[in-house]
Amino acid sequence: MGTSTEHIVHPEREQLELGAVLHALSDPVRLQIVAELARGEVECTCGSFALPVTKSTCTHHFKVLRAAGVIRQRLEGTTRLSTLRRDDLEQRFPGLLDSILGASA
Amino acid sequence: MGTSTEHIVHPEREQLELGAVLHALSDPVRLQIVAELARGEVECTCGSFALPVTKSTCTHHFKVLRAAGVIRQRLEGTTRLSTLRRDDLEQRFPGLLDSILGASA
Numbered sequence: 001m002g003t004s005t006e007h008i009v010h011p012e013r014e015q016l017e018l019g020a021v022l023h024a025l026s027d028p029v030r031l032q033i034v035a036e037l038a039r040g041e042v043e044c045t046c047g048s049f050a051l052p053v054t055k056s057t058c059t060h061h062f063k064v065l066r067a068a069g070v071i072r073q074r075l076e077g078t079t080r081l082s083t084l085r086r087d088d089l090e091q092r093f094p095g096l097l098d099s100i101l102g103a104s105a
Numbered sequence: 106m107g108t109s110t111e112h113i114v115h116p117e118r119e120q121l122e123l124g125a126v127l128h129a130l131s132d133p134v135r136l137q138i139v140a141e142l143a144r145g146e147v148e149c150t151c152g153s154f155a156l157p158v159t160k161s162t163c164t165h166h167f168k169v170l171r172a173a174g175v176i177r178q179r180l181e182g183t184t185r186l187s188t189l190r191r192d193d194l195e196q197r198f199p200g201l202l203d204s205i206l207g208a209s210a
Contacts, residue, residue: 018208019132019133020131023127023131025127026127026128026131027124028124094204094207095200095203096204096205098200098204099199099200099203099204100123100127100198100201102200103198103201
């Protein structure tokens with residue numbers, strides 16, 4: 001456990017589904033996470049965010065975002081670092097992320 | 106019953122919430138309804154659509170779309186006619202509907 005060889009599953013770009021992405025972004029907490037990732041463009045951990053939820057709920061939200069292909073996670077030691085899959089989203093659904101981030105600002 | 110005085114509640118433009126709109130559009134059947142309304146720009150009834158669901162499920166989907174402010178419904182006799190609230194959506198969330206419709210095409 002806790003090594004970088006643990007397998008974290010991500011859908012390929014071609015597998016991204018619009019419905020799953022919209023569902024992932026329909027939750028205010030998940031949208032806040034994505035907005036912060038978009039602003040920072042850095043790798044973040046769950047603990048980086050001032051979110052009004054418990055750690056386990058936070059972990060759940062990150063999992064939904066990852067399963068939908070909105071974020072990519074990698075392990076560094078025991079820490080999961082998350083980044084926004086901006087390029088993949090833009091290629092699959094042009095303009096979508098920006099319109100959603102703009103609307104949520 | 107069945108008169109045009111029956112009250113159908115719609116959120117005002119200012120009340121439209123991004124999360125509710127994204128949730129409403131995250132379902133493939135609802136997205137199909139919205140895409141058909143967008144193409145036709147006409148008033149449609151539930152029965153106008155070749156949807157792979159029962160009538161009661163269809164009614165439910167229209168209700169979710171109406172509650173989120175995506176469509177407007179009015180009664181004509183006993184028929185509910187639906188239109189897309191394209192202008193309201195565009196004003197509140199510029200570019201959002203087009204990017205979603207483009208991605209779903």
